[in-house]
Amino acid sequence: MDEFQDFLDEYDDLTERLLRARYQDFAALAKRVMQMFDRAPEATSTRVRWLRSLFPIGKVEADVLVAPQGMVGSGRMNWPQDLEQSLGAQLNLLQSFTDKEDTAWQFAHNFFYSRSNNINDTLHEMTEHLFEPMFRDLRRYLTRQRNNPVEIEEIPASDRIVQIDHNKASYQEAIGSIAGASEALIGDNTIGPADRDRIKFELDAGILLLTAQTVTMSAIEAVLVRALRWLSSNFAGAALGIAAERALSAVLLLLGGS
Template structure:
C-alpha cells in the first residue's frame, strides 16, 4: 500500500520503477507495465473488491437520513399552510403594535419570524429548521406574553404550525 501511495504521489517515477524492478524480456513499456500490474495489483484486486463491498454495505445502512434531518416540500396550496402563514403574519403585526415586548426581544423575534416564514415558503426545507426557528419564537411569545394579544396570537399560530408539521 505504501508503494502505491508513493507511485500515486510521484515520489517514485512509475516508468523507472517498472523498468528497475520488472523484467519483460525487452524494453517494451507496455509489457513491463502489464507485468507490474500482474505482480502488484491483481493479487490485491479481490481483497480490494471485498473491502469496497463492505464499505458500500455500511453506507447503505446509514443512507436513510433521520426524520428530523430530511428535506421536504410543503404543500403551498393547502388550507392549513395558508392558515399558518396568516396566523404568523397576525403575530408579527401584533408584535409590532405591542408595547409590552422589549425592543431587543421584539427585533430578535421579528427576524426569527421572517426567517421561519422564508423557510416555510422555500420549495424544499428541513422541518427541524422550521421547528427550531419558528416554533421557538412563537412558543416564547406564547409563554412570556400569554395574557396579551401577541401571546394569544402566538399560541394560535403555534397550534396551527404544530398541526402542519405533525406529518414530518
Template sequence: METSAKLRQPQHDLSWTRGRKLDRRTERFFEAYDDCARRVIYARSEDFTRYLRMWFACFDDAPLLILNEVNRLQSLSDWEDVEKNVVREPGSFVGSGELNWPDRSEDRLSNQLATLRELANGNLVPHDFAFNYFYSGDNNIDRTVQEMAANLFEPHAEELRRRLYNLAEDAAELAEAAPASDRMVALDHNSAQFTQAIERLGEVQVKLRENNQIDPDDKARIQVEIVSGIEILKAPKTRVEAAKVMLLGALGWLALEFASSGLGMAAEAAYRAVSTLLGF
C-alpha cells in the same frame, strides 16, 4: 456558446440492474429516475436547477419502500451538516474548494442529497457552486456545470439507484417465497441448517432489543412471534405452515421496514435460514 456535441457526455450506465423482475410500478419508477437523471447530466447551466427539481419530483411517485428509504437518507443530515463536515471553502482560483464526502455510503448519500436539495431549491446557485468546487479547464459556464454533474450528481445518482434497486429486488425476492403446504415435519435438531436458523433468529432478537426506532407495540408483538416460532421449530414435529406464518411474516416485515440497517439485515439472514430449514 459551445454546441451540445462538445459538452461532456455521461460515461456511466444509470440503468444498472441485477436482473430480477420487479413489479410494473417499480419498473416505471426506475424508468422515470433514469430519464430525469440523464436530463440533469446533460443539462446546461440555465436548465440544471429545473432538471434537478424534476429528478427530486420523480420520488413522489416511487413505491413506498423506495420513498421511505430516500426520506430516511434525507433525514440523516442537512446542509448545515455538509457545511460543517464536508465543505472546505474555496480560495481565489476556480475549483479551489474541496468537498470531502464521507467514506460510508449511507453518510455520503445523505450529505449529497442535502447538497443537491440546496441546488434544486435555489439556496445554492449551480454555476457559482460549480465554479467554487469543480474545474473544467476554462471558464465556460456549461462545461463547469457539467463537470459538477459528472463528479457530484452522476456518481451520486448511480450509487443511490443501486441502493434503491437492491432494496426493491430484495423485496421482490421475499415476496416470491413459495407458500408451504400445511404439513408436519420432524426437523433434525442436530443439523447445521437447524443450528444456523436458531442462531440467526437469536441475532434478530438481540438487534430487536437494541433497536429504539421500532414502535413499542410492534416490538412486543414481534418478540412474542419469534419466541413462539422458535418453540415451534424445536417441537418434536413442526407444522410448516405455522412456522411460516409465525416467523417469516415477522422476519419479512423487519427486513423490509428496516432494510439496510443491522436489524433489517439480520432479519433477512434469518428469513433465508428459516426458509432453507423449512424446505422453501
C-alpha cells in the same frame, strides 16, 4: 405492472437529462428529480427520506464543504465514507440547488476546475465527477433495498424533511397566522426593543423557510417554533401570546406536528 421498474425508467430518464442540463435548466430539472422520489413506491420513497435524514444540509455545509481559497475550483469536499450517509448528503446538496437558477453553477465554479470559462462546461465538470457517480450508486442501492421500506419512526423527528404543499388551506392559515403574530409583536408596547427585533427576524425567517418546497423540522424548530413558543409562554393571556399560540398551532398542523 411493476411500479419499481416504472420508477427506474423515470429515474434513468430524469437523471440523464439533469446530467446533460445547461445551467438555465439545472434547477428545474433538479427539482423534478427530487420530486420524483416522493412519487416512488413506498419502500423507495421512505428509503430516500431516511437517507436524507442521515446528513442534513447544515451538516454538509459544516462537515463536508471546505471553502475555496482564492483559486477557481479550489474548494474541497470531504464526503463521509459510509455509503448511506454519503448518498444522503449528496441528495441534500442536490436539493439545495433547486431554488435558484445560478446556485448549482456557483457551487461548481467554487469546487470544480474547468479549462474552459464556459458556464456549462464548469457545470458539467460537477455533474460528471459528483452527480453521475452518485446517481449510479443510488440506483444500485435503491434496487437492493426495493423491498425494505423504512418505518417513518426511524427517521429522526428533528431531521425529518417535510414536503410543503403551498396550495393547501393549512399553508395559507399558517402563513397568515405567523403574519398576525408579527403584527401583534410590532404593536405590543411591553416587549423590549432587543427581543422585538430578534423575534421579528425569526418570524420573517420562518415564513421564508415555509416558501420552500421542502423543509427540515430541525430548521423550523430552531427558528420559527422556538420564537412562537417563547412569545406564547412570556405573553400568555395577552393579545401577543394568543396570536403566537394560534400561529404555533397552525404551523404544527401544517407540518404534521403535535
